[in-house]
Amino acid sequence: xxxxxxxxxxxxxxxxxxxxxxxxxxxxxxxxxxxxxxxxxxxxxxxxxxxxxxxxxxxxxxxxxxxxxxxxxxxxxxxxxxxxxxxxxxxxxxxxxxxxxxxxxxxxxxxxxxxxxxxxxxxxxxxxxxxxxxxxxxxxxxxxxxxxxxxxxxxxx
Numbered sequence: 115x116x117x118x119x120x121x122x123x124x125x126x127x128x129x130x131x132x133x134x135x136x137x138x139x140x141x142x143x144x145x146x147x148x149x150x151x152x153x154x155x156x157x158x159x160x161x162x163x164x165x166x167x168x169x170x171x172x173x174x175x176x177x178x179x180x181x182x183x184x185x186x187x188x189x190x191x192x193x194x195x196x197x198x199x200x201x202x203x204x205x206x207x208x209x210x211x212x213x214x215x216x217x218x219x220x221x222x223x224x225x226x227x228x229x230x231x232x233x234x235x236x237x238x239x240x241x242x243x244x245x246x247x248x249x250x251x252x253x254x255x256x257x258x259x260x261x262x263x264x265x266x267x268x269x270x271x
Contacts, residue, residue, distance in 0.1 A: 120224040124154045125201075126214045126252075128229075129176040129186045138229040138258040139194045145225070146199050154221055157187050158210045180205055211246035218253050226255045249251060 125142045147152045183205045195201055206213050228244045248255045
């Protein structure tokens with residue numbers, strides 16, 4: 115095999131639940147360090163510009179939301195990702211799974227790393243965005259289970 119195993123790794127983050135991404139971020143950082151990969155970190159905002167909902171928000175709401183999300187993403191990266199990785203980061207707007215797939219194709223991503231919440235009630239299910247990315251992405255997708263709450267539940271036999 116020639117070249118790097120993974121040249122570009124995409125880490126899409128839900129900024130509203132950033133604390134759920136600890137294991138996934140740790141894994142992405144490890145992969146980037148091991149393979150010398152470029153890390154891409156993205157956050158997707160819902161589309162406020164659609165005619166149906168656009169009129170419900172103040173005129174500058176979308177621009178302010180984007181600016182706030184960009185600041186939040188920069189803070190997230192500064193707190194959790196070593197600066198020597200020099201991650202590429204951005205915020206976009208649209209349907210989450212579609213934007214992840216679109217960017218992965220555009221940026222020639224080799225691996226998409228996503229978190230899956232692993233509490234008792236959803237331990238064997240993926241969220242809708244992770245499920246759609248797994249199903250439709252051309253790239254490999256690594257779904258990292260975040261902590262599963264221990265409450266005496268038994269694994270499936």
